[in-house]
Each structure stands twice: as C-alpha cells, then as structure tokens.
Amino acid sequence: MFLPLRAGLAAALSLAAAPAFAHAVLAVTQASPNQTYRGVVQIGHGCDGKATTGITVTIPEGVIAAKPMPKAGWQLSTVKGAYARAYPSYHGTVAEGVKTITWTGGALPDDQYDEFVFQARLTDAVAPGGTVYFPVRQDCDGAVADWSQVPAAGQSARDLKSPAPGVRIVAAAAAPAAPASASVKAGDLTIQAPWIRATPGGAKVAGGYLQVTNTGTEPDRLVAASIPLAARAEVHQMAMDKGVAKMAPVEGGLVIKPGETVVLKPGGYHLMFMDLSGPVKAGDTLDGTLTFARAGTVPVRFAVGAIGASAPEAGGHQHH
Numbered sequence: 001m002f003l004p005l006r007a008g009l010a011a012a013l014s015l016a017a018a019p020a021f022a023h024a025v026l027a028v029t030q031a032s033p034n035q036t037y038r039g040v041v042q043i044g045h046g047c048d049g050k051a052t053t054g055i056t057v058t059i060p061e062g063v064i065a066a067k068p069m070p071k072a073g074w075q076l077s078t079v080k081g082a083y084a085r086a087y088p089s090y091h092g093t094v095a096e097g098v099k100t101i102t103w104t105g106g107a108l109p110d111d112q113y114d115e116f117v118f119q120a121r122l123t124d125a126v127a128p129g130g131t132v133y134f135p136v137r138q139d140c141d142g143a144v145a146d147w148s149q150v151p152a153a154g155q156s157a158r159d160l161k162s163p164a165p166g167v168r169i170v171a172a173a174a175a176p177a178a179p180a181s182a183s184v185k186a187g188d189l190t191i192q193a194p195w196i197r198a199t200p201g202g203a204k205v206a207g208g209y210l211q212v213t214n215t216g217t218e219p220d221r222l223v224a225a226s227i228p229l230a231a232r233a234e235v236h237q238m239a240m241d242k243g244v245a246k247m248a249p250v251e252g253g254l255v256i257k258p259g260e261t262v263v264l265k266p267g268g269y270h271l272m273f274m275d276l277s278g279p280v281k282a283g284d285t286l287d288g289t290l291t292f293a294r295a296g297t298v299p300v301r302f303a304v305g306a307i308g309a310s311a312p313e314a315g316g317h318q319h320h
C-alpha cells in the first residue's frame with residue numbers, strides 16, 4: 001500500500017485501517033481540491049479465487065473531466081452524464097462528463113496483480129477534511145465484488161465488508177504564486193502573461209501589461225492593480241491629443257466583454273504603477289494583484305521584461 005511519508009500519524013492509522021482483505025484500492029489516497037488526480041485502481045485479488053474480467057469505477061460528484069487510460073487486452077467504455085451542477089473549468093464551466101469507466105474483456109488471474117488508471121479533476125466542491133470515494137465494481141467469471149460501501153459518520157472503513165476506495169482531501173500546501181507568464185483563471189476570466197517593464201534607476205512609474213479573456217456571459221471590468229513596490233496603480237489608455245500620444249486613466253475600469261480578449265500592451269491599454277519605492281529589475285518577478293468588478297481581486301505574478309527600446313511611453317507620464 002502506498003503510504004506518503006509526510007502523512008501524519010492519524011493519516012497513517014486511517015490508511016492502516018483499510019481492510020487487509022480489500023481487493024480494490026487506490027494507490028494515492030490523499031489529494032487537494034482544484035488538482036488533477038491520477039487514480040490508480042490496484043486489483044490485488046480476484047473474487048473468491050476467480051479471475052477478474054471487468055473493472056468499473058464510478059466517478060463521484062465534485063470530480064470532473066474524468067478520462068480513462070486505455071489498457072492493452074481490455075476494452076474500454078465510459079458512461080457520460082450530467083453533474084449535479086456546473087463546475088468552473090479551464091474553458092468556462094462544465095456540467096457533464098464521464099460518470100463511470102469500465103474495462104472489460106481481460107482476464108486477471110487471482111494470483112496476479114494489475115492496475116487500472118484514470119485521471120480526473122477534483123473541484124473545490126470536495127472540501128479539505130473530507131474523503132471522496134470512488135466505488136469500484138469488480139466482475140469476475142460469474143461473481144461480483146462491489147467495493148462501494150462508504151463509512152457513515154463516525155464509522156471506520158475497517159468495519160465495512162466491501163469499502164469503496166477513498167481519497168482523503170487535504171488543503172493544498174501553501175501554493176506558490178503562479179509562475180511567471182502562467183495563465184491564471186479567476187471566475188470567467190483567464191489572465192495571461194502578466195508582465196511589467198523594467199524601469200531605469202530613479203523612475204517613479206512602471207507600465208504593466210497582460211491579456212485577459214472573458215469566457216463568461218457577463219461583462220467584467222479591470223478596476224485596479226497592485227504590487228508592493230508601488231504606492232498606487234491606475235488603468236490607463238493611450239489617446240492622441242493634437243498628434244501627441246498621451247495617457248489617461250480609463251474611467252470606471254477597463255471593460256472586458258463576454259467572449260472578448262483585451263490586450264494591455266505597450267502603446268495601448270496598460271497598468272500604470274506609480275510612486276515606486278525602488279527599481280523594477282529585468283528578470284525579477286513581482287507578486288501582485290489585479291482587481292476586477294466581478295471576478296474580484298486575483299493574485300498574479302508579474303514577470304519583469306527588459307526596458308524596451310521601443311518604449312512607447314518614453315517621455316510620457318506628464319500627468320503624473
């Protein structure tokens with residue numbers, strides 16, 4: 001049995017409590033919300049000495065985007081269906097998906113061991129402290145072992161005759177901020193490649209740039225931004241004034257319409273970080289936030305790009 005070294009005593013005890021006679025277990029018994037989970041169903045015995053000829057895994061509510069791994073010598077089938085509700089996903093929301101996965105047609109003798117693999121995403125509907133169960137039905141030649149029992153509150157899995165394999169949900173370790181230029185998802189928004197242009201020594205302002213895509217059905221607005229190095233920030237646009245490009249705050253915030261991608265880039269819309277307490281150095285990363293009217297305040301990590309030769313704002317900032 002897989003036993004993570006860092007599991008505490010309580011977790012170790014609860015793992016040890018898995019019945020020794022359980023034939024169907026999951027290799028990884030701990031995971032966190034909003035993670036992709038790699039489910040490895042381990043089959044250690046047949047049913048009453050008979051060879052295993054089919055394995056069916058049921059994907060529980062709160063676990064989405066399940067995908068089985070094909071297995072040589074076995075036919076794969078899935079049943080799709082509606083989830084109890086829609087869940088946020090990389091591409092908007094998902095309201096249906098694979099509910100059961102079945103491998104059939106093989107023959108795993110009682111004295112051999114094998115694994116059946118799938119992956120799925122744990123949503124934040126599965127809360128830390130709980131356990132998510134993946135019932136497994138094991139079909140043998142004319143016999144069935146149904147590993148589907150879930151312990152009631154206060155009950156131990158060891159008291160069950162045929163417990164469903166479970167995954168204990170724990171809070172994610174203090175997640176490092178997204179790596180530079182990673183895309184960040186916030187509600188219906190996807191924020192891509194946030195960066196700030198490096199500043200020459202003594203500069204008091206720096207421009208910030210990114211792309212933001214709205215996959216939802218309601219408009220949102222970028223209304224604020226922050227980095228610890230800047231006392232304040234504004235969302236700016238460039239406009240021509242008597243043939244001269246000038247910057248001005250975007251009143252009410254920069255609107256991102258449904259289905260639209262808005263690009264903040266040098267020479268166009270940008271974030272203006274002001275009253276810098278120190279230089280913004282190329283190659284650094286700066287943790288900061290973006291605030292949207294609907295999506296709220298989103299942590300992002302800005303990469304710092306070199307001081308650009310084509311700096312469209314050189315000589316600008318008259319309004320600061």
Ligand SMILES: [Cu+2]
Nearest residue numbers: 236247271272
């Ligand atoms: Cu500006």
